[in-house]
Amino acid sequence: MLEIKHLAVAVEGREILHDVTMKIGVGETHVLFGPNGSGKTTLLAAIMGFPKYKVTAGSISFRGKNITKLSLDERARLGIGMSFQRPPVVRGVKTRDMVAACLRGRGDGEIIERLAEKTDLTDFMEREINYGFSGGEIKRSEMMQLLAQKPELALLDEPESGVDLENIALIGSLINELLEKDCPIVDRKCMGLIITHTGHILDYVDARTGYVMCQGRIGCEGDPHEILKNIKQKGYEECTQCLVRRFH
């Protein structure tokens, strides 16, 4: 289980997230909606443990352990994985090297080939990671790395942004595999927290709970499809106004 309690996060001395509370049960997928700049990526980065994102109040617990003070790599090794919206290019490091690193000795070359095939990246394995990759290729490469990493909590940052329709279906099926959607709910181990601005990913991936984040706060929580319907009808402006009425 992931449990976030009254979390406040600051970046370069400025508080971005305020009093965020959230609980994701084992095997559950949650979706976080919100306009650009609302703090969604900050939340994922804080859960993942990027040093730039300082927790100034509250706590993050994962699998019953308080991980608020654990380093980025310790959290990754504990079972938290993240797909980046805009990952950096690492010159000289091949895609294959990254997948092998994610496997951490759990698999061999054959597994890497299968993952490459599954993500339609066979021709990219000898290329430098993310160098000259299109939007869709980046997302597929991120999913391939997560499938190799096999996290128990997958943090997915805008998995559909910059991806054409054909690729969204593939990304969706890869997310479903990662989140073990073909298993009965009680048997699923992997939790998912998906950030989406447009909500398109919900056409491909089912989620149990949705949240709206505006101005660094969770505005509401509920059925993700219902929330998305509201957002489509009234836009994020309505959500922002709602938050302003409640918190100011």
Add this chain to the structure above:
Amino acid sequence: MSEVKTSRTHRDKAEAAAEKPAALGQDVDLDSYVASAEEPAYQADPSGLPAPAKEQMLGAGVMLDDLSQRSGTYIQMDNTPVHSSVREEGVEVMPVSQALAKYDWMADYWWQAVAVDADKYTANVELGQHDGYFIRALPGQKTVFPVQACLYMSQARLQQNVHNIVIAEEGSELHIITGCTTGSGNDPGLHLGVSEFYIKKGAKVTFTMIHSWNPEVAVRPRTAAVVEEDGLFLSNYVLMKPVHSLQMYPSARCVGERATVRYNSILVAPEGSSLDVGARATLEAKGARTEIISRAITTGGSIIARGYIEGSAPEVKGHLECRGLILEGGGTIHAIPELKGNLAGIDLSHEAAVGKIAEEEVEYLMSRGLSRTEATATIVRGFIRVDIEGLPPTLGAELERAIEASEKELM
């Protein structure tokens, strides 16, 4: 010590240039070094060489216990050749003194690519020659395994003056791995190595040189290649161990149509190392091509990474890529890429970058579960692992091994 036959003209020119300072690099006082008085015995079986020496040579890519993956072997210890042999037909490997005695036509190659009076180091090699290797692939002969050569320095204050000649006759293919190294101590020494390469029409030479010196050795190689029509010269240079001072600026002239030259250099300078290393190519015939790639890492030492491409014929193409990484410990990297074009329609380009490892990249790898140290090592390994096109798989694997062995020290 072998006597090397040489002409009066070369000697006169050398004498005139005996005090001529080099255009680049700190001046080395030649009077601080001496020639070896000892003459190690010839070894018919190089596996019989002392184990510590073999270990040092192995660190520079030269394997003596199993020659089955080699088409030929040349070993020189201090100032004396101690072994030369050939295992594959169509290749000649011998001390250069022997080649000079055997072939009258050696005059056509001797000091023809490198000027004997270029500086006091070339002059000194001529005036006090300590042999060197002669490697030749006969016309149309394509070797499967590389020829290996080792220039080994064991004595304190030794000056090693070698003159090497490599000839790939028309349509031949030759792979060479050269390891230059010292004994296990940190004795001062000076290595002066002249190497002249002649790549004839349609021939291909891959030359991989691994330097593994010690922090007290000064090194001044003087290398030049002449590449004829449709010839290919692929030169790889790896220096990952400390060295006191190294200055070299090998050059290649593409004199035949579609001649191609590629240089790859991997340079690491720990504190106390001073490197001034470059590569130069002149594209003098239609359709000639070159690519010069260097990766420089400093952990406290100083590196000048030079590159020069000159195009003076139609449809030539050249690219220079110079990337430097400053790791913890500081140091300096000074990249000096130069391009010169003398004709419309030529295509010359360069890119140079010097910096530190981006924190964002380290964190990206850490988010996959790698520790900070593992992430940094992965990025550094990626940085120095240049994909070398055209290298035979066995040589590629060995180069990789040599790099891996040195990486441990780097980290």
